[in-house]
Amino acid sequence: MPVKTKPIPEAVPGVRHPMEKYLRTDRLPHIWCAGCGLGSALSCFLYALDELGWDPNSVAVVSGIGCTGRIAGYVRLDSYHTTHGRAIPFATGLKLAKPDLHVVVFSGDGDLFAIGGNHFIHAARRNVDLTILCVNNFNYGMTGGQVGPTTPLEGLTTTTPYGNFEHPFNLVHLAASAGASYVARWTALDGRRLQRAMVEAMSKKGLTFVEILSPCPTNYGRRNKLGEGLDELRYYAQHALIRHGADPKEAEIVPGNDFLVGKFVDVEKPTYLEMYEAKVRELGGKR
Numbered sequence: 001m002p003v004k005t006k007p008i009p010e011a012v013p014g015v016r017h018p019m020e021k022y023l024r025t026d027r028l029p030h031i032w033c034a035g036c037g038l039g040s041a042l043s044c045f046l047y048a049l050d051e052l053g054w055d056p057n058s059v060a061v062v063s064g065i066g067c068t069g070r071i072a073g074y075v076r077l078d079s080y081h082t083t084h085g086r087a088i089p090f091a092t093g094l095k096l097a098k099p100d101l102h103v104v105v106f107s108g109d110g111d112l113f114a115i116g117g118n119h120f121i122h123a124a125r126r127n128v129d130l131t132i133l134c135v136n137n138f139n140y141g142m143t144g145g146q147v148g149p150t151t152p153l154e155g156l157t158t159t160t161p162y163g164n165f166e167h168p169f170n171l172v173h174l175a176a177s178a179g180a181s182y183v184a185r186w187t188a189l190d191g192r193r194l195q196r197a198m199v200e201a202m203s204k205k206g207l208t209f210v211e212i213l214s215p216c217p218t219n220y221g222r223r224n225k226l227g228e229g230l231d232e233l234r235y236y237a238q239h240a241l242i243r244h245g246a247d248p249k250e251a252e253i254v255p256g257n258d259f260l261v262g263k264f265v266d267v268e269k270p271t272y273l274e275m276y277e278a279k280v281r282e283l284g285g286k287r
């Protein structure tokens, strides 16, 4: 559907942002806080899309609710902002109805792994042909900074003012265990590496998953005295260890400790649709 556009104010006179063509500029300025990593995550995605050179009409972005979920509203693609936790079943339906569409789910840790957790593991088990980009900021940022499924032990949030006592998910381990074909993790600081991972994930068939560790200075960072967004990026620079092919089980995130980033899984296996079509053929074409 055609959308209205308006030019983004020029940060540098006479210079346009090269990825402006993929943005619904009528929706800007965005709502994200200064120092948030979401702008970097979106920027990497747009550069990855540009690198792939796909017709924008062949790409759909689906999100659930939350700060990351706003991405669906900012991209000038067919995009769907679904209800909380339901991005993956919506995206699955879209992919099955339109197999030629490149379907990308771009959502947050709370949306994808709390209320949406069941959908994630089953989509990974089935190897549905989707790319899932998860921005992990360790809390529910949009709704005021509540504890989420990735909040580290002892993390301070509005609902754990004395420290979180629930064990968090290690998302790359969960994705790998559930059967994803491609699993990677980068931080919002790793611009080019993140872009590369997105290109790889989007061009590979099957369920591909990229976790993006992102500062949330307004909620998680402030409560846990992590400083501004830049300080969190400095922390990533000091503590992220690149180890491709590492056992995802070893990629737990414990505040104060080094943690692993890189590509953990990259395997070939039939997708859900391929398995379905093979079964239909086996049955003589009966559906």
Ligand code: SF4
Pocket (backbone or CB within 6 Å): 031, 032, 033, 035, 036, 037, 038, 067, 137, 141, 142, 215, 216, 217, 218, 219, 220
């Ligand atoms: S609340 Fe956190 S995640 Fe949401 S926009 Fe602000 S800094 Fe980013």
